[in-house]
Amino acid sequence: MIIEAKEVSMCYRMTYDRVQSLKEYLVQMVKGKIKYREFWALKDVSFQVRKGEVLGIVGHNGAGKSTLLKVISGILKPTGGEVAVNGTVVPMLELGSGFDFDLTGRENIFLNGAILGYSEEFLKEKYDEIVAFSELGQFIDVPLRNYSSGMVMRLAFSVATVVNPDILIVDEILAVGDADFQAKSKARMLELMGGGTTVLFVSHSLDQIREMCDRVLWLDHGQVKMLGETKTVCDGYEKG
């Protein structure tokens, strides 16, 4: 088992107004106004993922899909239960969130790569591939602030998808840039997901889920509604 989640629960304590300054906090405390509302984003979620499996996760907005992914990648610590992950996890970041716009494309490739957890040797080896895929050519030594937004997206996508991880987390299939690059990036994603790595795949497109996944987990209000074969779960989800 490469991922094993046991009764994972995640509870957010929400104040009605988020208190962010000491003065406010004291005033509220004196008034006795600090009330918390508990919100269980995940409740007793258990499942296992085998190596090489593609697990789809479906559910409505706010069902806890993103929270579950964050717990698995170690960003959030669950309130209850535990997750055992045996391998390196590479998240598909929101593209470009690790970029520094004062640095050149070249410098950003190494910076963003390091944040994603790639090693120096790996990045040096794949550098040419990344540049070639992004089609930036001579612009690679220009600071990012001079890029068009499409160019930034292309670079971000190229860095994010050179990975060779044990576990890949995909929150929607990304297709960026002009029509040509969109086709190319979609092909790259599908290639990655079909390449034998373990994939956790969140999508609202049931067609993609049906096409890619071995099994599907249906989350509803933080709880597992159904877990099983792609066809069964997808049919159930469409009806419900």
Next chain:
Amino acid sequence: MKQKSLKKGCAIFLALYLVLAAVFFWIGGDQFSFQDMRTDMLTGAGVLEEITAGVTVRQQIPLQGDELTGLTLYGATYGRQNTGALVLELYDGDRLLGSRTVDVSTLADNATFDVAFGGVDISGLSRAELQITAPEAAPGNAVTLYFGNAYSASRNQVSANLKEDELVRVNGTALDGGLCLQVHTRQPLWFGQFYWWLAGAGFVLLAGYCLLLLRKNRAGKHSALLNVLVAFSRYKYLMKQLVARDFKTKYKRSVLGVLWSFLNPLLTMSVQYIVFSTLFRSDIPNFALYLLTGIVCFNFFSEAASMSLTSIVGNASLITKVYVPKYIYPLTRVMSSTVNFLLALIPLLAVMLITRTPFRPSLFLLPLGVLCLFTLALGMGLLLASAMVFFRDTQFLWGVVNMLWMYATPIFYPESIIPAQFLPLYKCNPLYHIIRFIRIVLMDGVSPEPKAYALMLIASLVPLVIGTLVFKKTQDRFVLNI
């Protein structure tokens, strides 16, 4: 981790320890074995009469420690070249402790002169009587000595409140004051005497720990140190990239670029040097170096802490999306400040050259001071970074605290202006001990006394431990609050 590389690492580490222990002893020298003490000298108010044959000057001098090494006296020659000798004798009751003669032809007018006693055993004595005579001197060919009854403290005079038996007596008549003299004594320190035992015990402990580590590793068990090493090698590249990013973006789009790392402390020093050496007179020897050392150290601390303050909140977009141990963010900020600090050391060394401060082996102790400064800054940074997540007021509060901290640290003023009753509070400032250490190493060219090491280590490790504990306890809740 591989057993072979671990073995190699342990061997290198132990060898390094031995070399360092020896180098440390060599640099520490006398400072480790003896504590030198000097009493304060009274400010000269007037001179005695001419010390000629038949005149006997007597004065009780206070003693502390086990050995008298010398005296400093303040003499006057009436502006002429005299011949003959002054005889200084030290008595405990009727017992002669030691005596020295001073050739008066070597004395300058209105100047202090040292008399080396070369180790007179004074253990158990709290005072002795100094008797000064000049058996061969005749009027017109004799010198005299200054006396006074007040100490100077910066620009004020503080009355010495001398008791009846502490006054100087000439032929038995007491004058209104005591001789201007400084008593040099020394006391052996247990640290120096047992240094090699301590170093040996440290070696045995370290070797034992290495063996334990090797055994654990062979059995495949985890241990705290190994975990740290593994994490370090895993995130080394990320840290390198983040430090490089900070460094590159800091001076990007500025014309002088990295030169600002040199220029900034130099310009601050110039301004403060002009202000404090003309507007407010200060009598600190080598004021330029004193000032620059303070500025460079404080700037490093303040920059590192302020940058760490925003390290978690500022990287919110990353922290909520990718898992990286959170301490990496404040740590790399402190590291990039360290790079700046190391660059700022270059103008510092230049000022040392210009002011002709000798380069002594004690310079090798500088890395230790820098390491402690780093540790303190990291501890403070961790504390501030976690406080900032929960209360955004921290950034404004820190601005004020930072300023207060600057004035509470002897950067541009001597520590002697702090009133004695506030000194214990004043010395609670961890920066004080570290800056003092660095100044002794750079300016005096000797190793500080063992107590200074202990205080400096405490001053840097306690904040680190507190910062780490707070950070560790709160880090799981960061994501929910940024």
